[in-house]
Amino acid sequence: MKILVINGPNLNLLGKREPEIYGSETLDEILEWLTATAEAKGHGLEHFQSNHEGAIIDRLHEAMGQADGIIINPGAFTHYSYAIRDAITAMGIPTVEVHLSDIHSREDFRKISVIAPACVGQVSGLGKEGYLEGLRKLVQGRPV
Numbered sequence: 001m002k003i004l005v006i007n008g009p010n011l012n013l014l015g016k017r018e019p020e021i022y023g024s025e026t027l028d029e030i031l032e033w034l035t036a037t038a039e040a041k042g043h044g045l046e047h048f049q050s051n052h053e054g055a056i057i058d059r060l061h062e063a064m065g066q067a068d069g070i071i072i073n074p075g076a077f078t079h080y081s082y083a084i085r086d087a088i089t090a091m092g093i094p095t096v097e098v099h100l101s102d103i104h105s106r107e108d109f110r111k112i113s114v115i116a117p118a119c120v121g122q123v124s125g126l127g128k129e130g131y132l133e134g135l136r137k138l139v140q141g142r143p144v
Helices: 027-040 053-062 075-079 082-091 129-140
Strands: 002-007 044-049 069-073 095-099 121-124
Touching: 002 027, 002 053, 002 129, 027 044, 027 129, 053 082, 069 082, 069 129, 095 129, 121 129
Parallel strands: 002 044, 002 069, 069 095, 095 121
Antiparallel strands: none
């Protein structure tokens, strides 16, 4: 399978940004780990990170006909980006929403995801292992 991994705003600051919540590993370290895991199983991963909503939407559009599945950590866009939700819905590519922290046990505004209903599932609170769990769900083809 070809899997596109998209990370949204401020995830480029992993390792520096609130390590007590998000961990001490950088995004590059997490993605290297995930890619090594995926390649060992014969799957290709492509990574994309942006702090800009439009760039994420453009990359989602480009995935049509190219990706078999998408893992997305939309960051703060989780809570209000109907445009990203609409892009996921329009693509028709199975997508899993992933969060490093448990968004359901944090501030009230973080508990709401407008993205989740457009996805085949959501993984939250497993740290970097959440990306691997999202990959497993896509490969196995079953909802989270």
